[in-house]
Amino acid sequence: MQTYTLAIADGVLFACLPDEADISAAITDATAMSYGFGLSLDIVRGATLTDAAWPEDEVVWQEGSDSELLDDQGRRYRYAVRRPS
Numbered sequence: 172m173q174t175y176t177l178a179i180a181d182g183v184l185f186a187c188l189p190d191e192a193d194i195s196a197a198i199t200d201a202t203a204m205s206y207g208f209g210l211s212l213d214i215v216r217g218a219t220l221t222d223a224a225w226p227e228d229e230v231v232w233q234e235g236s237d238s239e240l241l242d243d244q245g246r247r248y249r250y251a252v253r254r255p256s
Contacts, residue, residue: 223249228252
């Protein structure tokens with residue numbers, strides 16, 4: 172199953188890319204355009220994108236009315252979670 176890396180700051184999702192992708196460039200582009208440099212981002216690796224969170228999942232991002240969670244193919248999901256092994 173494909174897992175993703177998310178970059179989040181102040182409740183805003185800046186990037187969601189496959190774990191093996193170059194997230195550094197996406198973060199630089201997103202933060203420079205939206206907030207300027209120097210923003211402190213939380214980087215979450217190994218997240219699974221899903222439409223249903225399980226009780227044992229750690230929800231790291233949930234889609235909101237002003238945010239979309241999209242995979243690298245443009246498919247929309249409701250949650251990014253870390254699932255126990």
